[in-house]
Every structure is written in structure tokens, then in C-alpha cells.
Amino acid sequence: MFEVLENETLAPALHRMVLRAPRIAAARRPGQFVIVRRAEGAERIPLTIGDADEAAGTLTLFVQAIGAGTRDIVAVPPGGCLRDVAGPLGQPTHIENWGRVTCVGGGVGTAVLYPLAKALAAAGNRVTTIIGGRSAPLVILEKELADFSAEVRVTTEDGSRGRQGFVTHELTELMADSATCPRAVFAIGPVPMMRAVAELTRPTAIPTLVSLNPIMIDGTGMCGGCRVMIGSEARFACVDGPEFDGHQVDFQSLADRLTMYRDHEAQCRVGLQP
Amino acid sequence: MLNNLSAKERLGIERVKMPEQDAIARSRNFAEVNLGLTLEQAMREAQRCLACKSRPCVAGCPVEVAIPEFVTALAAGELTVAARILMGDNALPAVCGRVCPQEVQCEAKCVRGARGLPVAIGYLERFVADWAMANAEDLAVESRPVPTGKQIAVVGCGPAGLTAAGELARRGHEVRIFEALHDTGGVLRYGIPEFRLPKAIIDAEVARLSRLGVDIECNVIIGKTLTLGQLREQFDAVFIGNGAGLPVMLGIPGENLKGVYSANEYLTRVNLMGAGQFAESATPILRGRNVAVIGGGNTAMDCVRTARRLGAERAMIVYRRGESEMPARVEEIHHAKEEGVEFVMLTAPLAVLGDTQGWVRALACQAMELGEPDASGRRRPVPVSGSAFELPADVVINALGTRANPLLTATEPDLKLNRWGNIESDAQGATSLPGVFAGGDIVRGGATVILAMGDGKRAAAAMEAYLGQV
Ligand SMILES: Cc1cc2nc3c(=O)[nH]c(=O)nc-3n(C[C@H](O)[C@H](O)[C@H](O)COP(=O)(O)OP(=O)(O)OC[C@H]3O[C@@H](n4cnc5c(N)ncnc54)[C@H](O)[C@@H]3O)c2cc1C
Ligand code: FES
Numbered sequence: 001m002f003e004v005l006e007n008e009t010l011a012p013a014l015h016r017m018v019l020r021a022p023r024i025a026a027a028r029r030p031g032q033f034v035i036v037r038r039a040e041g042a043e044r045i046p047l048t049i050g051d052a053d054e055a056a057g058t059l060t061l062f063v064q065a066i067g068a069g070t071r072d073i074v075a076v077p078p079g080g081c082l083r084d085v086a087g088p089l090g091q092p093t094h095i096e097n098w099g100r101v102t103c104v105g106g107g108v109g110t111a112v113l114y115p116l117a118k119a120l121a122a123a124g125n126r127v128t129t130i131i132g133g134r135s136a137p138l139v140i141l142e143k144e145l146a147d148f149s150a151e152v153r154v155t156t157e158d159g160s161r162g163r164q165g166f167v168t169h170e171l172t173e174l175m176a177d178s179a180t181c182p183r184a185v186f187a188i189g190p191v192p193m194m195r196a197v198a199e200l201t202r203p204t205a206i207p208t209l210v211s212l213n214p215i216m217i218d219g220t221g222m223c224g225g226c227r228v229m230i231g232s233e234a235r236f237a238c239v240d241g242p243e244f245d246g247h248q249v250d251f252q253s254l255a256d257r258l259t260m261y262r263d264h265e266a267q268c269r270v271g272l273q274p
Numbered sequence: 275m276l277n278n279l280s281a282k283e284r285l286g287i288e289r290v291k292m293p294e295q296d297a298i299a300r301s302r303n304f305a306e307v308n309l310g311l312t313l314e315q316a317m318r319e320a321q322r323c324l325a326c327k328s329r330p331c332v333a334g335c336p337v338e339v340a341i342p343e344f345v346t347a348l349a350a351g352e353l354t355v356a357a358r359i360l361m362g363d364n365a366l367p368a369v370c371g372r373v374c375p376q377e378v379q380c381e382a383k384c385v386r387g388a389r390g391l392p393v394a395i396g397y398l399e400r401f402v403a404d405w406a407m408a409n410a411e412d413l414a415v416e417s418r419p420v421p422t423g424k425q426i427a428v429v430g431c432g433p434a435g436l437t438a439a440g441e442l443a444r445r446g447h448e449v450r451i452f453e454a455l456h457d458t459g460g461v462l463r464y465g466i467p468e469f470r471l472p473k474a475i476i477d478a479e480v481a482r483l484s485r486l487g488v489d490i491e492c493n494v495i496i497g498k499t500l501t502l503g504q505l506r507e508q509f510d511a512v513f514i515g516n517g518a519g520l521p522v523m524l525g526i527p528g529e530n531l532k533g534v535y536s537a538n539e540y541l542t543r544v545n546l547m548g549a550g551q552f553a554e555s556a557t558p559i560l561r562g563r564n565v566a567v568i569g570g571g572n573t574a575m576d577c578v579r580t581a582r583r584l585g586a587e588r589a590m591i592v593y594r595r596g597e598s599e600m601p602a603r604v605e606e607i608h609h610a611k612e613e614g615v616e617f618v619m620l621t622a623p624l625a626v627l628g629d630t631q632g633w634v635r636a637l638a639c640q641a642m643e644l645g646e647p648d649a650s651g652r653r654r655p656v657p658v659s660g661s662a663f664e665l666p667a668d669v670v671i672n673a674l675g676t677r678a679n680p681l682l683t684a685t686e687p688d689l690k691l692n693r694w695g696n697i698e699s700d701a702q703g704a705t706s707l708p709g710v711f712a713g714g715d716i717v718r719g720g721a722t723v724i725l726a727m728g729d730g731k732r733a734a735a736a737m738e739a740y741l742g743q744v
Contacts, residue, residue, distance in 0.1 A: 084456040086493040222519035223539035256632040261558040
């Protein structure tokens, strides 16, 4: 049993939850995730570790309630318990000082991006962050990201906040000027967004890292359900990922496989984005 | 009673038939297929044993259960005695009585098999174990030994880990099992289906260990949550029994279409998560009307029979050799046939074919014929030219097998592995790291429950010796 210490609503259906899991808090590195099972009979749901406090023995998760499983999780009040929390899973992000990097977050993918951007800034990078969403309430963590980003650019599709349009417009702008063009790009969000970013950086071969969210079960490489095509090779996102070279990812097959249980409401994915 | 029968009279008794659930009914439910013998049936079958001095059956058993002795006690109706003997040698008899391949182990060695059918040792083992579980709780509750003060970590809660843990706890050590998943049993729980091994049996065996003082902690992945190095610092010795949980991929086009599962994923969804089995399970599964399972082992049989139970109209085994070459237990093949499973033999998959939406629609296949024997001694299948055909399917399950999962071993460069990634150990289970022992599938590659248990038992003895030295 893992006790929930805090549960706060950040945006409609987006919760920030803090739970006690000392071993995971001590072992985790940015980019890793946990698998959570709310109760007996519930699904195993992968969730990125947003932050951790080793001294306090706590983990912070950003959970968007998009299906029955995640709705169940965010319904647990402080003092309540999650039956199972296993991790940290996946490979930590390879953090280095590139000099100038751009972090791109779409929707709740921004929550997944947060620990990564923070680690990149801590490593000495000048981080420009671009976050976007359909409309203002879906743009999250702007303040938190601003704490360590040199600049935070916001876009919404309906123009209700920041510039109207897509995150890729901002990235195109940054890339056009040699003074702002990033040495590496980190993109986390819906599959079409990550694919668009990867296409944008492909011609100039700017290293581009994306974080994939296939359906998972065990998270330990045992079932193969999370396989994704990287180049011509099948890789398991739970052990080899979840981050991969965006220029190598077969986004089509990923997007396709994510619809495997579309008739079944509850889904089980890394990251949180629809 | 019958106990003073002459050898001739014993030879005159016919081998018992296991009562089974009706084949049509059971092909649509998850209840256990084999119903178990009655006391009369079990005692009569036990009478067939000639109690020969040479005890060849014992040599055929990887954990050397005192078979003639427990069978003789059963024949005399002395069930408590029989149970004590059996449980003294085998930590999980109710499991082994159900899933061991007796036909190639103890029963293969039975002298009665030379002329006629061997004694049904597996059925008798199951009978005695079930009887003990139902009637002799007190027998199973062992008194706790004097604590030694030594602490042991066991990685993995499958048959290897459970056996090692039990043996070590019985010697008075403080044992803690770390399990990556949220539940116990390893393959017994996530792989082998309810209709072959009811989960209540695993629960009962695990509860017995808990009463012995074994502490089981789930959701701890060694190599991730804690490292092997941390375990070595915090415990006096470590046993690794983390299994062979890494699916071998098909490596043919179309493997990523929607509807293609590895056997591990398919079985885990149904067995561990309860998908399709219990209404309260939130985990989804594609049921499939035409399900093609690739492979010929126990895992393939478990998948195909599960597919039938989830409602498949056609549930097919696709195997590149012939039926007699299939590695699955004879009983599973027989049961699968009775349940309406189709056997598409001498057929190799070429590609999984999809529709425009990315869903599986068929398996492209090629007919094979058997040529010269290969390294394994089995005749090698060779393609028949011009024989390609399509098998309509909406779910394809890959049951080609598993390999060693590198999650733990990759984090410990000093732990010596063989070229397939299995941990190298000596006959006693000692690895290249002092105080670290290993056994089961992580050492052998995909093997059997009883071999994993034998490893756990031997390693526990070696660990005892090691702890005496340090
Ligand atoms: C579908 C199927 C059917 C089978 N049918 C039969 C049969 O009829 N008869 C038979 O004899 N054999 C059968 N087998 C084989 C048999 O199940 C295995 O040989 C046996 O379970 C191996 O035992 P083990 O203890 O080595 O490993 P497992 O049973 O694999 O247990 C290993 C445990 O370790 C855990 N683990 C893995 N990595 C870690 C880690 N890093 N940290 C913590 N825990 C970890 C796993 O989650 C698992 O619970 C079957 C196998 C399958 C897959
Ligand atoms: S989730 Fe099962 S292998 Fe990745």
C-alpha cells in the first residue's frame, strides 16, 4: 500500500499527487516512470514520475484523468492509498550540457517534460520551453517551468492563451535564427505533435528526443506489449525507453497500436496524453 | 483392505481415468478441467504400484520424491503418512501434481509402463496434496524453527524462489522475497491458466510459507527499485529466481499489427489481470473469433485453450513440425483436441497480414515437410515450394518461447552470464558472486516448474553451507 499525501487539481482533470514511496524516490532519475494499480481488479497504469524528494521519501505524479483507470487514481484523497506502485521503470534521460536546448510539451505531456526540462537546466543548459494545448485550461505548469527556463512560450489552438497556433510554429521560429536555434530538442506530447516536431528537425538533423506512450502491462520487458519500431528494430518502450530518437520512431505504427482497445474505455499508457 | 494384494492382482488393476469436466462445457469456462480422483479411485490406483526395490520412479523425479513410500501409504489408506512423506520432499505438491510432465519423468520410469500403463503417480500426488490441504491444515502448519539471525533475500516469487524461501525458512533463517509484479507465484500465476492450476492453490501454498515466517514484498524490481548490490549489503545471502520473462519475437512482417500478442502478454492479461475472466477486471483483451497460436509447447496450448474459453470459434495451433514433435505435455494436447482446438501442423508463418486499419486479418503460411534430423535430434522442417496459403485470423499469438530477462543481470556486470544471457551457476546454484545463488528459468532458460523447484532446494542447501562458513 502506498499512501497519498497530497492531491491537488491543477487544471480540469489534471491532478498533482504526492505519495509515499521511499525506495522509488531514492532510486528514480528524470525520465523514469512507475506503474500504478489503484486497487484489486484495476489496471496497471504507467505514469511518469514528475518529481521526487528523496529525503521525504515522496514521489510527485501528474495524472490526467482520461479513462476509468486514471479517474480512479485521481479520486484517491490525501490519506488514502494506492494498492501498487512499482518502479522506477524505463531508462533515465541521458542528460548532458548541449548549451542551448528547446523543450516542447503538448497537453499533459508537459507534465512528463517537466522533470526532464528541470534536469537539463540543472546540467547548465539554456532551456527554452514551448508548451501548448487546445485551449488555456489545458496549458499546464507554465509557472513551474518558468522557474528554470530562460523563456517559456505558450501556444493554444484557439488563441485563448499565448500565441494562437501550434508549438511547431514557435519551434520553427527558434530554428530560423542561428542565435536561438537549439542544439537539441526534447518533445513530449500527443503522437501527432511529436511526429511534427521530429519532421521539423529532421532536415537539419538536430538531435530530437521523444517520449513514447504505448500500452503497457508489466513494465519490465516481460510481455512485449509496449513494443515500438525504432528504425527497423522492435524495442520495448518500458525497458529501452520510454525516450527514443524521434528521427527513428515509426509514429504511424505507434498511433495505430494505441487504438487497439479504443472500444474499451480504460487504457493503460505511459505518459498521460490522449 | 486391498493392501495385501498379490503382484498378480495388482497387475490386474487397470489404470484409473482422471474424471474431467465435459469437454464442450469446459471449452467455454475457466474452471479446472481435471476434477481429481475420489478416495476409492486413488487407493485403487495406488494398489497398482509394485513398490519395487529399485525405485526407478524416484530417479525420474527431479526432487526425488519418495514415490513408492507415499503411494504405499496411500494404498493402505494412511493419508496423513502419505502427505507427510510427500510434503517432506516436495514444497509444492498440489502444483506439481497438476503441471509436471510426469510422462517423461517418474511415470516414464515406472516398471509397469514396460507392459501396459505406468502408475498414475501425478494423479496420486495431486490427490494426497489436495487431501492434505482440505483435511490436514495442522499438518501443513509447521512449527517455527529457532531463528539463526541470518537474513536472506530471494529475488522472484516463482517456484524456484518459493522453494528456496521455504527451505531456508525451515532452517530458521529470516527470508524476504522481492517480487516485481503485484502478486505472487511467477509463471504459476501469470502464465499457467486457472483451468489447469487454480489460483487458490498458489494462494494456499504461499500462505503456508507466510506462516513459516517468510516475508513477501511485491512491487520491488531488483535492478530498478533496489540493486543486487544493495541486497548483498543488507542480507547475508541472496537467491535469484527471476525466471525467463522476455518474449522471443516472431521476426516476421506484420508483427506490430493490432491483434498480435506475445503469449506472455495474452496470458498475463487473462491470468494475472483477470481480463475476459472476471467482470470486475478493468484490463482489456481482444477476444478474437479466429485465433492462430504459433508454437507447439505448453505455453501454446495454454494460449489456444484460453482463446477457446474467451469465445473463439476457431482456435488453431500453427506448428512447423508434426504433432509427435510438439514439446507440450501429451495431456494438454489431448485436452485441447477435445475442446475443439484445430491443429494446423507442418505449417510455418511467413507474415501477419493486416487490413487498412492496421488490424490482423490473416496469417500467411507455408506448408513444411520433415527432412533430416537437426541438432536437437528432431527432424528439421523444410518448406514445400509453392505451398503458401492464408489462414484467416483476427488474433495471432506468438508462443515461440522466452529468454532470460536482462533487467536484473544487466545492472550487475560482475555476475557471469552465458551467451544466451542466463546466469552461470555450478550444480549447487552458486554464481560468480560470493553469497549469490541462482536457479530456475534464469539459469536454465525456459524449463519446468519441478526443475526450478529442484534448483531452489539444492541452492538452499548450498546457501546453508555458505552461511555456516561466513
Ligand atoms: C504458459 C506457460 C505454461 C507452462 N506450463 C508448464 C507446465 O505445465 N509444467 C511445467 O513444469 N512447466 C511449465 N512451464 C514452465 C514453468 O512455468 C517455468 O519453468 C517455471 O515457472 C520457472 O520458475 P522460476 O521460479 O524459475 O521462474 P518464474 O516462474 O518465471 O518466476 C520468476 C519471478 O520473478 C519475478 N521477477 C523477474 N524479474 C525480477 C526482478 N528483477 N526483481 C524481482 N522479481 C523479479 C517475476 O515477476 C516472477 O514472478 C510453463 C511456462 C509458461 C510460460
Ligand atoms: S510493458 Fe510489458 S514488456 Fe513493456
